Amino acid sequence: MTEALPRYALYYAPAADSALWRFGSATLGYDAVTGADIDFAVPLGCEGLDWPEVTAEPRRYGFHATLKAPFELAPGRNEGALRAFARNYVAGRPPVRLTGLSVNALGRFIALTPSEPSEELQRFAFDIVQAFEPFRAPLSEADLARRLQSPLTPAHRAYLEAYGYPYVGDAFRFHMTLTGSLPEEQVAPIKAALTTTYAQTVPAGSALIDRVAIFKQESRSSRFVLLDNIPLG
Template sequence: MTGTAPRYALYYTPAADSALWRFGSATLGYDAITGTDIAFAVPSGCDGLDWPELTAEPRRYGFHATLKAPFELANGRNEGALRAFARNYVAGRPPVRLTGLSVNALGRFIALTPSEPSDALQRFAFDIVQAFEPFRAPLSQTDLARRLQSPLTPAHRAYLEAYGYPYVGDVFRFHMTLTGSLPDEQVAPVKAALAQAYAQAVPSGPVRIDRVAIFKQESRSRRFLLLDNIPLG
C-alpha cells in the first residue's frame, strides 16, 4: 500500500451527549463528529502553557480509545462492507462494565485509563482486533519503518507482524489520550490539573464500554472523523 488511501480505525468513543465525550473533546479542542475545532477547556493552572500545542497530536485522532489501530482497507474490501460487518458484529456483543476511569500518566503523556484491570475488556479488544483483520491491508514500508523506530519486545514485534500494530492482546492497554508527549517537568502538574478537571466535569462511577465507533481519515494530512458509533447488543 502507498499510504495515500483513506484509513479507518475501530475505537471506543462515548455517546455524543455524554459528559465524557464533552470533556474529552473540549480538552482536545476538536469535535470528531462535526470535524470542527471547538473552544479548549484548558484545565485550571495550565493557562500559561501552550495548550493547543500540548494536545496537537491526539487532536488529529479525536477523543477515543483505540480498539483496532488505523488501517487502510485490504484489496477487495470497501467502506460499505466494513460498516455493514461492524453493525452485525457489534449487535451480538454485550457491553463491558468498568469500575471507572481515572487520569494517569502513561510515560510522558496523560490519558484516562481504567481504574481497575478488566479481563473482559482485554478479551473484548483482542476479539475486535482479530475479527476485523480481514479488512486490514498490509502495512506500507513507510508505516512499518515508523513502527519499528519504537523499542519493541519480541512479543510486540510478533503482534506487529500479525496485526499491523504492536500493542494488542496481552500488551493492550485501554487509554483515552488527553495530551501529547509532555516535557518531564510538566507531566505531574498537567496530570493533577486534568484529574481535577475530570472530577468536576464527569460524574464518578462505573463506565460502560457500550459501543464501537468507526473513524475515517481521508488522507494522512487530515484529521479522523466519526463515521459510525454503533451501540453494543
C-alpha cells in the same frame, strides 16, 4: 507521490451527548462528530501553557480509545462492507462495564485509563482486532519502518507482523489520550489539573464500554472523523 488511501480505525468513543465525550473533546479542542474545532477547556492552572500545542497530537485522532489501530482497507474491501460488518458484529456483543476511569500518566503523556484491570475488556479488544483483520491491508514499507523505530519486544514484533500494530492482546492497554508527549516537568502538574477538571465535569462511578466507533481519516494530513458509533448489543 501518490496520496495514501483513506484509513479507518475501530475505537471506543463515548456517546456524543455524554459528559465524558464533552470533557475529552473540549480538552482536545476538536469534536470528531462534526470534524470541527471547538473552544478549549484549558484546565485551571494550565492557562500559561500553549494548550493547543500540548494537545496537538491526540487532536489529530479525536477523543477515543483504540480498539483496532488505523489501517487502510485490504484489496477487494470497501467502506460499505466494513460498516455493514461492524453493525452485525457489534449487535451480538454485550457492553463491558468498568469500575471507572481515572486520569493517569503513561510515560510522558496523560490519558484516561481504567481504574482497575479488566480481563473482560482485554478479551473484548483482542476479539475486535482479530474479527476485523480481514479488512486490514498489509502495512506499507513506510508504516512498518515507522513502527520499528520504537523499541519493541519479540512479542510486540510478532503482534506487529500478525496484526499491523504491536500493542494488542496481552500488550493492549485501554487508554483515552488527553495530551501529547510532555516535558518531564509538566507531567505531574498537568495530570493534577486534568484530574481536577475530570472530577468536576464527569460524574463519578462505573464506566460502560457500550459502543464501537468507526473513525475515518481521508488522508494522512487530515484529522480522523467519526463515521459510525454503534451501540453494543
